[in-house]
Amino acid sequence: MNIFIAGGSGAIGRQLVPMLVQAGHRVVAMTRSQEGAVLLDAMGALPVVGNVFDKEGLARMVEQAKPDIVIHQLTAFGAKDADPLAETIRVRTEGTRNLIAAAEKSTASRFITQSISFICTPVKSGLTDESTPLYLDAPLAIQPLAHAVAEMETRTVHCNGLEGIVLRYGWFYGPGTNYDPSDAIPLAIKKGRMPIVGGGDGIYSFVHVHDAAVATMKALTHGEPGIYNIVDDAPAKLSEWLPFVANLLDAPAPAHMDEALAREKLGDMLVYIFNEQSGASNLKAKKALSWAPAPSSWRAGFKSLYASVDAKPAPNK
Ligand SMILES: NC(=O)c1ccc[n+]([C@@H]2O[C@H](COP(=O)([O-])OP(=O)(O)OC[C@H]3O[C@@H](n4cnc5c(N)ncnc54)[C@H](OP(=O)(O)O)[C@@H]3O)[C@@H](O)[C@H]2O)c1
Structure with missing residues (x-):
């Protein structure tokens, strides 16, 4: 294709x-860059240099590609010259509008969008699923992200003449993510700067980034238009996975932080993530996309990711 x-x-x-x-x-x-083009070329793709905010240029590029499928994997969490969250919100709203408009005018018949599984209204017990409402009435710090995700997902599912598929990935870990051994989260854990907030009751649904890509391959040919959670089989509270990972990293046991203090020091977004978010069910994706997470649990995934760190001399283990 x-x-x-x-x-x-x-x-x-x-x-x-x-x-x-x-x-x-x-x-x-x-x-957007020549460096990106070199990387994409090395991976066997045909690179084109452009920006999703350049509506006309983008439409020309998509048309010339004569695509069967358009895939939207845009975020801007790595932005260095802009606020990453604000830029990601812009990419998910204005960027999505432009990319869908380009796809609708092209030969494409399917449009696949990257979304997130962890912005649903928290549920009192159990897991969220694809019918759980997005957290549109969240605290103010979280609302812009929730509304941007809602706009992106609605536009995808209702795009004209295209089968719109939304893949709500869980928390990425693996090489090239911020859980990479040399990246921000392990470094913060090693420095004792990632606390268990309140009871650490935020439930994470992780997905290995390689596995997220495997699920996306399945979505090229499987699944009715709609929304699918792409998460592993083992949702876990922060209070469960963080000490486990700290141990793998030979890091100090995580400190505890009172929720009120965390609201003041870290803000409502991190309190939501650390102490309030719900995990997500992957049943729909397993059935409709013929996909199963591998590794099925973050425990095996993190063990393998941090194996070299684990192999260091560790007198306490
Ligand atoms: N579900 C999750 O947990 C999740 C989801 C997303 C990201 N993250 C994390 O966030 C961190 C950064 O993510 P990332 O490495 O994927 O980088 P990123 O900065 O989020 O960029 C992702 C992609 O979007 C492209 N892009 C961004 N703005 C664009 C624009 N205006 N026009 C065209 N293309 C644009 C980038 O292309 P160029 O830079 O080549 O132009 C890149 O290919 C990682 O640690 C990742 O794990 C986590």
């Missing part, structure tokens, strides 16, 4: 593009 991917140089894109190429697809991949 002919595939146009926006975001092929990002954390998931770097896993997905080689898989697409390996499977024999012709992959046209957009990046």
Whole structure:
């Protein structure tokens, strides 16, 4: 198939593009930079340089690619010259509008969008599923993200003449993510700067970034238009996974922080993530996309990710 991917140089894109190429697809991949183009070329894609905010230029690029499928893997959490959250919100609203408009005018018949599983209204017990409402009435610090996700998902599912598929990935971990051994989260854990807030009751649904790419491959040909949670089988509270990972990293046991203090020092967004979010069910994706998470649990995934760290001399283990 002919595939146009926006975001092929990002954390998931770097896993997905080689898989697409390996499977024999012709992959046209957009990046904003020459460095990105070199990376995409090395992965076997045909790079095009452009910006999702350039509506006309984008439409020309998508049209020229003659795609069967357009894949939206855009975020801007790695932005260095802009606020990452604000820029990601812009990418998910204005960027999504532009990319869908381009796809609708092109030869494409399917549009696949990256979303997140962890912005649903928290449930009192159990897991969220694809029918759980997004957290639109969240505290003010969280609302703009929830509303941007809602707009992006609604536009995807209702795009004209295209099958719109939304993949709500869980928390990415693995190489090239912020859980990479040399990246921000392990470094914060090693420095004792990632506390258990309140009871640490925020339930994380993780997904290995390679596995998220495998699920995306399935979504090329499987699944009715709609929303799918792409998460592992083992939702876990912060109070469960953080000490486990700290141990793997030979880091100090995580400190505890009172919720009120955390609201003041870390803000409502992090209190939501650390102490309030619900985990997500993957039953729908397993059935409709014929996908099963591997590793099925973050425990095995983190053990393997931090194996080299684990192998260091560790007198306390
Ligand atoms: N579910 C999750 O947990 C989740 C989801 C997303 C990200 N993250 C984390 O966030 C961190 C950063 O993510 P990332 O490495 O994927 O980088 P990123 O900064 O989020 O960028 C992702 C992709 O979007 C593209 N992009 C961004 N703005 C664009 C624009 N205006 N026009 C065209 N393309 C644009 C980038 O292309 P170029 O830079 O090549 O132009 C890149 O390919 C990672 O640690 C990742 O794990 C987590």
